[in-house]
Amino acid sequence: MPPKLRFHFMEVEGVETFKKENCDLIIVDTSGRHKQEAALFEEMRQVSEATNPDLVIFVMDSSIGQAAFDQAQAFKQSVSVGAVIVTKMDGHAKGGGALSAVAATKSPVIFIGTGEHMDEFEVFDVKPFVSRLLGMGDWSGFMDKIHEVVPMDQQPELLQKLSEGNFTLRIMYEQFQNILKMGPIGQVFSMLPGFSSELMPKGREKESQAKIKRYMTMMDSMTNEELDSSNPKLMNDSRIMRIARGSGRQVREVMEMLEEYKRLAKIWSKMKGLKIPKKGEMSALSRNMNAQHMSKVLPQGMLKQIGGVGGLQNLMKQMGSTKDMMGMFGGGE
Numbered sequence: 001m002p003p004k005l006r007f008h009f010m011e012v013e014g015v016e017t018f019k020k021e022n023c024d025l026i027i028v029d030t031s032g033r034h035k036q037e038a039a040l041f042e043e044m045r046q047v048s049e050a051t052n053p054d055l056v057i058f059v060m061d062s063s064i065g066q067a068a069f070d071q072a073q074a075f076k077q078s079v080s081v082g083a084v085i086v087t088k089m090d091g092h093a094k095g096g097g098a099l100s101a102v103a104a105t106k107s108p109v110i111f112i113g114t115g116e117h118m119d120e121f122e123v124f125d126v127k128p129f130v131s132r133l134l135g136m137g138d139w140s141g142f143m144d145k146i147h148e149v150v151p152m153d154q155q156p157e158l159l160q161k162l163s164e165g166n167f168t169l170r171i172m173y174e175q176f177q178n179i180l181k182m183g184p185i186g187q188v189f190s191m192l193p194g195f196s197s198e199l200m201p202k203g204r205e206k207e208s209q210a211k212i213k214r215y216m217t218m219m220d221s222m223t224n225e226e227l228d229s230s231n232p233k234l235m236n237d238s239r240i241m242r243i244a245r246g247s248g249r250q251v252r253e254v255m256e257m258l259e260e261y262k263r264l265a266k267i268w269s270k271m272k273g274l275k276i277p278k279k280g281e282m283s284a285l286s287r288n289m290n291a292q293h294m295s296k297v298l299p300q301g302m303l304k305q306i307g308g309v310g311g312l313q314n315l316m317k318q319m320g321s322t323k324d325m326m327g328m329f330g331g332g333e
């Protein structure tokens with residue numbers, strides 16, 4: 001063994017021992033390191049040289065955000081990173097940093113961590129990941145639920161309205177109604193674009209259900225004009241006071257409900273022009289989700305860092321995307 005590798009005798013000895021014992025999988029875990037720590041990177045390079053691994057995995061915490069690019073690049077320069085694992089996807093981070101890590105290492109994401117336990121370690125699946133990143137929710141799951149729960153004769157109308165980008169209070173009301181029908185509420189919520197984290201944080205389903213019912217009571221005191229309008233200026237003070245009085249709620253609560261509506265309307269307006277697919281026709285969604293949609297929803301700084309829409313297309317390929325997903329970024333391969 002060359003002298004400089006003696007430091008890593010433990011790793012080398014460990015790997016040799018386990019190989020002799022015919023272990024299928026041997027994992028050498030280095031301690032956490034940061035790109036500023038040159039000596040630790042050198043140590044990691046030496047461990048890699050000494051143990052000659054089949055695969056080097058860069059494990060990143062999704063909360064580091066855009067710092068992921070520099071961090072991943074520093075890893076790639078020291079050792080031949082071949083895959084990425086993104087942890088803490090259960091937190092607030094959407095995982096945009098993972099795209100940067102993939103760009104920097106030119107390696108696919110293979111697993112994601114969604115919690116602290118063994119069963120919260122999942123094989124990476126590109127569709128839900130990208131949907132979450134874009135704030136779109138899990139479209140395919142959502143579509144399945146829509147087909148399951150929304151009465152057949154109402155489906156085309158609802159989907160048509162959504163694709164027109166006119167997200168009115170009435171649509172919100174109808175969606176709330178459907179959501180309450182769908183249950184278990186947590187699972188369904190997490191599939192709807194914009195509905196998941198803010199409106200219904202994990203573990204507080206009961207509270208959220210009560211909030212939705214409260215919102216619906218307030219909307220019951222609205223006129224048809226108010227429910228069907230997409231003009232934000234319509235809701236003046238006197239209308240808000242009338243709704244509060246009519247529903248026995250505080251003005252503050254009506255305003256909170258209207259804020260929630262505005263937030264959802266903003267998210268759903270990104271779907272304007274999108275042809276919502278029929279059941280089992282995700283490719284229709286993919287075809288219609290073009291580069292223009294993408295550039296609207298991704299943070300601009302991030303888009304730039306990964307080389308614009310073209311770079312994004314390449315990344316999705318590297319992330320192991322299916323042909324369907326490639327279609328999302330402007331027409332497939």
Ligand SMILES: Nc1nc2c(ncn2[C@@H]2O[C@H](COP(=O)(O)OP(=O)(O)OP(=O)(O)O)[C@@H](O)[C@H]2O)c(=O)[nH]1
Binds near residue numbers: 031113116
């Ligand atoms: N919520 C959540 N917690 C996680 C996840 N992955 C790891 N953790 C927790 O984060 C903490 C740190 O995890 P470690 O696996 O020790 O992190 P590490 O990077 O190997 O740490 P070093 O010892 O510095 O190398 C532990 O409490 C884990 O349970 C995840 O996906 N979600």
